[in-house]
Amino acid sequence: MSGARQTPASLVGARPEAAHIIEFDGREIPALPGQSIAAALWAADILAWRTTRVEGRPRGAFCGIGACYDCLATVNGRPNQRTCLLPAQPGDTVTTQEGHGRADLAI
Amino acid sequence: MPTSPSEPQESFDLAVIGAGPAGLAAAVTAAELGLRCALLDAGPRPGGQYYRHPAPGLKAAHPEKLHHGWGIFTGLSARLKRQTDLGRLTYLTEHQVWTAETGEGWRLHATTGPGGSGGTAVVPAAAVLLATGAYERQLPFPGWTLPGVVTAGGAQAMLKAGLVLPGKRIVVAGSGPLLLAAASSLVSAGASVPAVVEATDYLGYARGVTTLAANPAKLVEGAEHGAKLLRHGVRLRRSSAVVQAHGTDRVTGVTIAKLDRQWRPVPGTERYLACDAVAIGHGLVPQIELATELGAETVELGDGTVGLRVDAELRTSLPGLWAAGETCGVGGADLAVAEGELAARVIAGREVPGGLRARQRRRRAFAGLMAAAHRPGPGWPEWLTPETDVCRCEEVSVAKIREAVDDLGAGDARTVKLLTRAGMGWCQGRMCGAAVACLAGGGAPRADSRPLAGPVRLGDLAAVPADDPTY
Numbered sequence: 001m002s003g004a005r006q007t008p009a010s011l012v013g014a015r016p017e018a019a020h021i022i023e024f025d026g027r028e029i030p031a032l033p034g035q036s037i038a039a040a041l042w043a044a045d046i047l048a049w050r051t052t053r054v055e056g057r058p059r060g061a062f063c064g065i066g067a068c069y070d071c072l073a074t075v076n077g078r079p080n081q082r083t084c085l086l087p088a089q090p091g092d093t094v095t096t097q098e099g100h101g102r103a104d105l106a107i
Numbered sequence: 108m109p110t111s112p113s114e115p116q117e118s119f120d121l122a123v124i125g126a127g128p129a130g131l132a133a134a135v136t137a138a139e140l141g142l143r144c145a146l147l148d149a150g151p152r153p154g155g156q157y158y159r160h161p162a163p164g165l166k167a168a169h170p171e172k173l174h175h176g177w178g179i180f181t182g183l184s185a186r187l188k189r190q191t192d193l194g195r196l197t198y199l200t201e202h203q204v205w206t207a208e209t210g211e212g213w214r215l216h217a218t219t220g221p222g223g224s225g226g227t228a229v230v231p232a233a234a235v236l237l238a239t240g241a242y243e244r245q246l247p248f249p250g251w252t253l254p255g256v257v258t259a260g261g262a263q264a265m266l267k268a269g270l271v272l273p274g275k276r277i278v279v280a281g282s283g284p285l286l287l288a289a290a291s292s293l294v295s296a297g298a299s300v301p302a303v304v305e306a307t308d309y310l311g312y313a314r315g316v317t318t319l320a321a322n323p324a325k326l327v328e329g330a331e332h333g334a335k336l337l338r339h340g341v342r343l344r345r346s347s348a349v350v351q352a353h354g355t356d357r358v359t360g361v362t363i364a365k366l367d368r369q370w371r372p373v374p375g376t377e378r379y380l381a382c383d384a385v386a387i388g389h390g391l392v393p394q395i396e397l398a399t400e401l402g403a404e405t406v407e408l409g410d411g412t413v414g415l416r417v418d419a420e421l422r423t424s425l426p427g428l429w430a431a432g433e434t435c436g437v438g439g440a441d442l443a444v445a446e447g448e449l450a451a452r453v454i455a456g457r458e459v460p461g462g463l464r465a466r467q468r469r470r471r472a473f474a475g476l477m478a479a480a481h482r483p484g485p486g487w488p489e490w491l492t493p494e495t496d497v498c499r500c501e502e503v504s505v506a507k508i509r510e511a512v513d514d515l516g517a518g519d520a521r522t523v524k525l526l527t528r529a530g531m532g533w534c535q536g537r538m539c540g541a542a543v544a545c546l547a548g549g550g551a552p553r554a555d556s557r558p559l560a561g562p563v564r565l566g567d568l569a570a571v572p573a574d575d576p577t578y
């Protein structure tokens with residue numbers, strides 16, 4: 001095959017409005033309107049944004065649909081947010097969540 | 108505006124839970140037949156996981172490129188819009204139902220807003236149809252917690268909704284027809300897929316020749332995926348599994364091995380595949396806990412999962428509770444649409460056309476064949492190491508579970524859970540439940556039992572009235 005490789009956006013003929021910026025651990029990350037925070041991080045080749053409570057291992061999105069809770073992060077100061085469900089809003093601040101986060105468990 | 112649980116609300120004739128293929132078909136059919144109907148769904152847009160599609164802001168001109176049967180969805184969406192515009196159907200988006208009460212009719216309790224971050228709502232209805240679909244079954248393997256290892260459905264979901272991929276070179280592995288669909292959309296979207304690693308040998312399908320012949324559309328769908336994979340040079344490796352993912356901070360490659368008939372890895376057949384992501388899944392598990400909490404009867408399905416027991420009219424064992432689609436056993440979108448429509452007709456007291464009934468039966472038979480063909484073999488735990496985490500949330504290893512079983516005498520998943528905390532974390536066992544049950548050697552699968560079907564804040568729980576018979 002020749003030419004530029006297909007991308008998800010080119011496949012579906014997406015013409016989104018300009019990306020906005022969210023902050024991840026002090027880094028500026030572009031997010032397309034409508035993308036979840038997890039999707040914006042994947043697009044920036046970031047796969048991990050949490051460390052586990054016991055072993056401190058890196059984790060990111062696993063199930064992509066809100067069922068596994070591996071994608072938790074602190075968003076705008078609120079810990080334990082499932083980033084695969086949260087649409088990225090301009091100016092959101094996302095920080096790697098270490099251990100169990102700080103908030104009361106949401107369950 | 109958060110709704111207080113005590114706020115009186117209009118009571119509906121029917122509340123449908125889940126706006127995927129089954130729920131959409133049921134809700135629009137019921138509304139068109141004159142029932143006052145509410146459709147509740149946890150997501151912001153209709154379609155469920157199967158018809159997940161880009162957010163409007165992404166302005167996708169051709170969302171159908173990532174879907175099979177997109178025309179069915181656009182048809183259902185148009186009917187949904189018409190019925191909501193006419194005020195006959197109330198579509199409640201971002202309503203995650205976490206418990207249902209029954210007595211005089213039904214009361215559904217939901218959290219609202221993105222990820223349940225809003226308030227709460229109570230929806231009363233005379234009848235309920237459960238169309239909550241399924242989530243993926245996972246079987247652990249060493250390295251499956253590395254970033255870059257994602258569920259096959261998750262890779263699909265993130266691609267369909269967010270137009271993103273977890274990597275450039277993605278190994279697709281596990282078992283079941285979802286793998287071919289996932290691989291086919293990943294390569295369409297520009298990923299390279301070095302292999303689809305399928306644990307079964309597909310011989311199971313040969314036992315159901317007449318069922319296959321009665322479902323030509325299913326064969327065509329499979330053939331289309333197969334042809335696309337061939338065009339993209341994707342190898343299908345049957346009777347094989349990923350037995351280890353390698354990497355430290357993210358996955359860099361996998362070891363795959365041949366499996367024998369019992370799904371035991373055959374020594375000496377290992378080979379290494381470089382990749383930067385893995386999409387893995389072993390079929391789907393019906394999501395039925397709202398019904399099982401209330402004591403609905405279940406059946407064991409051919410793939411070793413548990414679904415709701417329904418009669419030919421899709422009634423569960425609980426009066427006023429119907430079920431359609433994957434909640435009765437996983438069988439795909441077309442079956443789900445047929446069942447949604449069938450149940451709605453029955454609930455509305457209408458005749459069920461013979462053609463609809465026949466289509467439902469044919470697709471159900473195919474679902475049974477598919478389930479049996481992909482049932483995990485008993486030997487899969489042989490690819491585990493003692494250090495492999497089984498429970499991702501609580502980081503409970505194989506060694507700890509074996510200790511609970513061998514030294515402490517735990518004979519079932521429940522006891523293992525109490526002794527090790529496996530399945531007691533955030534996901535409430537959705538990711539490790541199948542594996543823990545198998546390692547506990549508890550015999551026949553049982554329906555998951557969770558006190559709550561979705562996450563709910565303590566404050567919301569406390570706000571449920573004290574005279575509530577459920578508590």
Ligand code: FES
Pocket residue numbers: 060061062063064065066067068069070071072082083084085
């Ligand atoms: S990735 Fe599983 S909950 Fe977000």
